[in-house]
Amino acid sequence: MLKASPTVWTGRVLTGLFALFILGASIAPKLAGMPVAAQTLISLGWKADYVLMIGIMELTFLALYLFPRTSLLGAILMTGLLGGAMATQVRVENPRFSHELFAIYLGLFLWGGLWLRDPALRALFPWRRSWALEVRRGLRRLLVFLGRDQALPLHMSDEGAGPGVKGL
Incomplete structure (x- = not known):
């Protein structure tokens, strides 16, 4: 066993x-x-x-x-x-x-x-340490897609992003 x-x-x-x-x-x-x-x-x-x-x-x-x-x-x-x-x-x-x-x-x-x-x-449903960063990046992509990327002026670095989430 x-x-x-x-x-x-x-x-x-x-x-x-x-x-x-x-x-x-x-x-x-x-x-x-x-x-x-x-x-x-x-x-x-x-x-x-x-x-x-x-x-x-x-x-x-x-x-x-x-x-x-x-x-x-x-x-x-x-x-x-x-x-x-x-x-x-x-x-x-x-x-x-x-x-x-x-x-x-x-x-x-x-x-x-x-x-x-x-x-x-x-x-x-795996646990991801960088879920908050992924959500933020997803929101940024959505805003860029909608042409409202100025609404999120925060710069998001790749630090601590984890595998598969580098770059925007």
Whole structure:
């Protein structure tokens, strides 16, 4: 058996933290029929009847996410669920950083853990140290193409550009 790299172990830790949090803070109260789960949904404008269904969906998506063969499908489905949760928080005008953006924070753990533990996903979305410079160059090219290159008077040097991004 191959020894896992520190990158993979970091991904496993992030995945474990995400799974434990979702299980303890969201899935368990819903599946156990705890009053706090129904009260929370009611305060957000949902019927209490949806508690069990949402809990089962969360558990199913989490299980798919935790199994390597279905982890990408699980991450996509869980992202959709987190998007719905975020939309609900926005609709009821809850505080932005503590409530509305909480799904984004969870999504970073979800996708960060998967990206770190899945070499195929890392190959599909590689980390580039010079991404900011590449974005800036792309913007400059777009402005030149549109004939508005004077709108970006900043000189961009090739220092630290990395392979394949030299020159404009």
